[in-house]
Amino acid sequence: MLAVAVGGRGVVDPAEPVLRADDEALLRGRGAFETIRVYAGAPFRLAEHLDRLATSAERIGLPPVNRLELEELARQALEAAAAPDAVLRLFWTPTPTALALVSALADHYDALRERGQRLISLRGIRADEPWLLPGVKSTSYAVNMAAEAEAKRRGADDAVFVDADGIVLEGPTTNVWWRRGRTLYTPSLELGILAGVTRAAVIELAAGTRYVVAEGAYPLGELAGAEEAFTSSSIREVMPIVELDGAPIGRGPAADELQAALRQAAEATLSQ
Numbered sequence: 001m002l003a004v005a006v007g008g009r010g011v012v013d014p015a016e017p018v019l020r021a022d023d024e025a026l027l028r029g030r031g032a033f034e035t036i037r038v039y040a041g042a043p044f045r046l047a048e049h050l051d052r053l054a055t056s057a058e059r060i061g062l063p064p065v066n067r068l069e070l071e072e073l074a075r076q077a078l079e080a081a082a083a084p085d086a087v088l089r090l091f092w093t094p095t096p097t098a099l100a101l102v103s104a105l106a107d108h109y110d111a112l113r114e115r116g117q118r119l120i121s122l123r124g125i126r127a128d129e130p131w132l133l134p135g136v137k138s139t140s141y142a143v144n145m146a147a148e149a150e151a152k153r154r155g156a157d158d159a160v161f162v163d164a165d166g167i168v169l170e171g172p173t174t175n176v177w178w179r180r181g182r183t184l185y186t187p188s189l190e191l192g193i194l195a196g197v198t199r200a201a202v203i204e205l206a207a208g209t210r211y212v213v214a215e216g217a218y219p220l221g222e223l224a225g226a227e228e229a230f231t232s233s234s235i236r237e238v239m240p241i242v243e244l245d246g247a248p249i250g251r252g253p254a255a256d257e258l259q260a261a262l263r264q265a266a267e268a269t270l271s272q
């Protein structure tokens with residue numbers, strides 16, 4: 001952890017306690033959060049992340065998000081961290097407490113992008129009822145972390161969730177994509193998955209390429225039989241998939257093109 005800023009206090013020592021013991025974000029996992037990539041000291045698509053945080057908070061019954069406070073805390077924490085490339089996390093809890101955390105970016109993502117990731121499919125929950133919190137990014141992430149750990153235990157890098165009918169949903173912290181011909185396929189938001197900020201960026205950026213995007217409900221076989229596949233997320237960006245459940249998936253140009261386009265979009269934001 002490089003820096004922490006807390007509502008009402010500002011920047012504090014990262015070793016300081018920052019939550020009340022009765023905060024339900026801790027007791028019940030009833031908090032909202034966002035994980036944001038920082039490029040050259042600036043958070044990428046902060047407004048979109050704050051929009052999603054506000055929606056998550058509303059859906060889990062938290063007080064309305066104080067955007068201005070969170071923006072200011074993010075600014076303070078990033079200034080204190082003074083790290084050009086980093087991870088910014090924003091939290092909003094029921095008390096309410098606002099937190100901005102800046103941590104170092106893990107250094108193995110570019111190597112993983114070169115090698116490509118191996119995924120296993122795991123049964124996940126299709127959030128098709130409001131109380132299953134479709135599209136909500138809450139602090140109840142123990143299931144997602146357990147799925148990632150299970151993938152690692154089985155010698156893979158990460159997991160992809162499928163529903164009871166074998167329909168592809170998303171990864172524990174990523175959205176999933178694959179390509180056949182000129183079409184990029186990705187699961188529809190109607191499946192209750194998280195509306196990834198990077199997913200939205202990839203849809204936008206694909207418009208400037210030769211690819212078209214199709215969103216829908218697709219069985220796992222479609223992903224397994226793809227010409228190439230990749231995940232998208234704020235921190236891992238566009239990350240090629242080279243294996244699914246032990247069977248190879250080919251490499252292709254779309255992942256590299258979209259990764260380059262994403263970096264260009266981040267640079268363009270900086271020069272504005």
Ligand SMILES: Cc1ncc(COP(=O)(O)O)c(C=O)c1O
Binds near residue numbers: 035174
């Ligand atoms: C379940 C889930 N899906 C998708 C994503 C990707 O979202 P984003 O592109 O906004 O990072 C995340 C990010 O943490 C996630 O937790």
